[in-house]
Amino acid sequence: MRLEIKDLYASIDGKAIINGANLAMNEGEVHVIMGPNGSGKTTLAKAVFGYPGVKVTRGDVLVDGKSILGLTTDKRAALGLFLGFQHPVEIEGVGFVNFLRASKEAVSQSQANMKELMKDIKSWSDELKMDESIIGRALNKGLSGGEKKKAEILQMVLQRPKIAMLDEPDSGLDIDAVKVVAENINKAAEQTGMGVLVITHYNRILSHMHPQRVHIMADGRMVADGGKELIDKLEKEGYESFNRR
Numbered sequence: 623m624r625l626e627i628k629d630l631y632a633s634i635d636g637k638a639i640i641n642g643a644n645l646a647m648n649e650g651e652v653h654v655i656m657g658p659n660g661s662g663k664t665t666l667a668k669a670v671f672g673y674p675g676v677k678v679t680r681g682d683v684l685v686d687g688k689s690i691l692g693l694t695t696d697k698r699a700a701l702g703l704f705l706g707f708q709h710p711v712e713i714e715g716v717g718f719v720n721f722l723r724a725s726k727e728a729v730s731q732s733q734a735n736m737k738e739l740m741k742d743i744k745s746w747s748d749e750l751k752m753d754e755s756i757i758g759r760a761l762n763k764g765l766s767g768g769e770k771k772k773a774e775i776l777q778m779v780l781q782r783p784k785i786a787m788l789d790e791p792d793s794g795l796d797i798d799a800v801k802v803v804a805e806n807i808n809k810a811a812e813q814t815g816m817g818v819l820v821i822t823h824y825n826r827i828l829s830h831m832h833p834q835r836v837h838i839m840a841d842g843r844m845v846a847d848g849g850k851e852l853i854d855k856l857e858k859e860g861y862e863s864f865n866r867r
């Protein structure tokens with residue numbers, strides 16, 4: 623799968639937030655988006671996913687050369703796109719296992735084999751060092767910030783997307799948990815060949831990953847694209863140096 627964001631403009635409540643964003647990536651690649659607070663990273667991910675309230679006003683989002691802007695969010699997921707939220711929501715009354723099954727079935731458009739699914743859930747939640755009791759609870763209900771992030775990674779690996787966008791998968795995680803999450807993203811990517819687009823503020827998660835491409839975003843567009851050297855430049859000079867183009 624190839625995902626292309628082409629000269630994309632998007633607004634929320636009439637306010638322009640994405641102002642000509644460009645990005646292209648293939649399955650199997652790891653890309654990173656970094657950028658200051660409020661630069662539009664989350665909004666860009668939501669626009670790609672067709673999130674309600676984010677209105678695309680110009681440009682296009684293509685999967686394998688075809689526009690997906692006319693598709694509903696579930697159709698985009700069925701194509702193989704996954705979005706891990708910066709702030710996962712708690713849903714009362716929806717059991718975690720039921721949710722994992724429903725999302726897997728919706729995307730694969732076939733019935734899940736419960737025995738296999740439970741085996742998968744058990745082995746990946748062990749890898750992610752998740753407390754077993756979480757599995758029996760309602761979706762994200764009462765989970766700590768870090769536990770919610772791990773629950774999202776679990777959802778991602780079970781869904782087997784072709785390209786996963788992960789919005790700050792490291793936010794709120796302790797040092798050990800960042801490593802566990804990064805290693806599991808890597809493992810899932812190796813096993814399935816999926817592409818990963820990580821939005822982050824921090825070097826730490828990237829030290830456990832091998833991004834091919836780094837995109838720096840400011841004011842709703844990319845102000846620099848390059849290799850890992852951009853992360854070092856950012857660490858040394860901050861975002862200021864990227865704004866002065």
Ligand SMILES: Nc1ncnc2c1ncn2[C@@H]1O[C@H](COP(=O)(O)OP(=O)(O)OP(=O)(O)O)[C@@H](O)[C@H]1O
Binds near residue numbers: 658659661
């Ligand atoms: N629902 C909304 N209504 C009004 N403005 C919004 C809404 N959602 C986002 N914005 C604005 O859009 C801009 C970009 O927000 P966004 O969440 O995409 O930034 P971000 O780059 O993800 O920031 P952070 O690093 O803090 O997560 C901000 O100025 C924000 O206030």
Ligand SMILES: [Mg+2]
Binds near residue numbers: 664
């Ligand atoms: Mg954000």
